[in-house]
Amino acid sequence: MTYPGGTTALNALTVEVPRGSVGLVGANGAGKTTLFRLMLGLMPPSAGWLEVAGRSVAHDPVGVRGRLGYMPEHDCLPPDQTAADVVATFGEIAGLPPRAARQRASDMLDLVGLDEARFRPIGGFSTGMRQRTKLAQALVADPELVLLDEPTAGLDPVGREEMLELVGRLAGFGISAIVATHLLDDVQRVCEYVVMIDRGHLVLAGPIDQLTQRTGVMRVEVGGAPGAVASLVAALAERGVDAIALDAQSLDVDTGRCGEDTFDVVRDAVADLGLRLYSLSTRHRSLDDLFLQRAAEAAP
Amino acid sequence: MSLLPPALPGASGAVYDRGYRPYTGPRGGRREAAFAVWRLSVRRALGLRRSWRQKVFPWSLLAIATVPAVVMVGIAWVLRDRPLDLADFLADGFLSYREYVGVSTALLLFVALSAPDMLCPDRSHRVLPLLFSRPLTGRDYVYAKLGALAFIVFGFGFLPQVVLFVGRMLVSDGALDYLTDNAEVLWQVPAAVAVLAVYYAAFGLALASLTDRRIVGGVALLGTALVTSTVANIIQEAAGDPGTPLAVVNLLALPLAVRDLIFLGHIGTDSDLTGVAGGGVLAVSAYALVLLGCLALLQHRYRKVDL
DSSP: OOOSSBBBBBOOOEEEEEEEEEEOOOTTTTSSSHHHHHHHHSOSSSSSOOOOOTTETTOOOOHHHEEEEEEESOSSOOOTTTHHHHHHHHHHHHOOOOHHHHHHHHHHHHHHOTTTTTBBBBGGGGGHHHHHHHHHHHHHHHHHEEESTTTTTOOOHHHHHHHHHHHGGGGGTTTTEEEHHHHHHHHHOOSSEEEEEEEEEEEEEEEEHHTSSSEEEEEEEESTTTTTTHEEEHHHHHHHEEEEOOSSSEEEEEEEETGGOOOOOHHHHHHHHOEEEEEEEEEEHHHHHHHHHHHHHHOO | EEEEEHHHHHHTOOOOOOOOOOOOOOOOOHHHHHHHHHHHHHHHHHHTTTTTTHHHHHHHHHHHHHHHHHHHHHHHHHHGGGGHHHHHHIIIISSOOHHHHOOOTTHHHHHHHHHHHHHHHHHHHTTTTHHTTOHHHHHHHHHHHHHHHHHHHHHHHHHHHHHHHHHHHHSOHHHHHHHHTTTTTTHHHHHHHHHHHHHHHHHHHHHHHHHHHHHHHHHHHHHHHHHHHHHHHHHHHHSSSSSSSHHHHHHHHGHHHHHHHTTSSSOTTTTTTOTTTHHHHHHHHHHHHHHHHHHHHHHHTTTTOOO
């Protein structure tokens, strides 16, 4: 996607995401909002195509928008209206009959915890209440998919927890969500799938539990005489297992060659050398590790 | 939906955990979305479901626009038993239907305040991304707003005419005779008021679309009315008699010239274009040009939106 001024916001981005909660991760300027714009059909891609909820955005942008809900990052609510009026209004504009829109608005504000504040003007709301109102308006027409742009932006720790809890419940309601954020912790907590982009390029995409599974490295901590780690590395090498000393007490052991048997090999080697085995664990990668690693690899 | 058991045996209450309920009812598309914007804009402009302070202005203007008609009908009603005085009043003091179209500056004032109020908050509060993430296009939005403002201006311009017409029927010797004698008014008035309403609404909204600040939008419209009419007067005086085609620069008087064509078939003697050869064609052309220009500007301003 290249803007008329020549700025390329997204480049060769080919990705397919499943139903459920999807994290769209990238630093500021990575192209997250541009991707949302394209998904909403508010601008045509300079090349390529998109399909959202089984519909081509290019051929039926209005039809696609009829199935989506959108929660922008920025403040976008009229301060002189009540939350009930605003949410009902957007329900009506999404195509609901007026009575149904008012009923749904009431239900959604109840769902996001604003039942008692719904008849207060939004101008007097806190940041957390505004975020909840924005989420309520995104859900009011019962969309198939909601696009959430930085849903925890500006929230205090308690508000952030509550918002993440709400977002985490969406999949249970049968509503898929794409959560654009630069906070990887948020994604790891509420999403099942992640798409990482950096400067318009796809960094990686996949199910979070697979991406963060074992790294093929076992961290071992031992105690004993000075040089214990070096002697253990040598002993493991004799048994056909590669290892790297990290410091005087710990080493990383490659589990690739022996697989599950590596545990036994390490245990036996430690016992033969008369060392004390403090810990032995396989490592899991975090999304931060993955993002930094892949972004560094992709950097020109 | 699950029904939780009562906490105590014999308790009459019940607690329902409603959870999330999917919506399975009817769901509209672009037309319904645009109609919703129209309905909400009408409601906002009239101050409905808003505080009493928001209601004062529109309803006061409606009253101001209607009061002259009510007063004239009242005087005619008082004079109904004095045929000579009544005849004099109807001939000299009673405004004609043509004159009443656009006679009140209340309509212009209403547009100057309502047009920016319809558009500017959506921009300044950045509501547009939410609106355009619905099944709504920029064109739908523009025409819904235009329709809403034109509808209200039409109502404010048409209602006093109804008062005038019904009043004159009541004070005339025969209501049915008056109706048949003045049947052409039944299409002339709505047509002329519609011409005025659409033009004022489009003009006001086009100017308001250029700014995020309501006050600027309102002042721009009133300023345009003042400046163009002053310039037209200067040109008129410089040109002498007959008038000059350059008088078309009085942009907000153009619908009144078209009104003259509807009622009289020619430009009225009180128009800036009186005596100009081809003044009628010029007026209609300029009217259409300005109207189309306003619509083009509005569509251009809402052709895309930033998230």
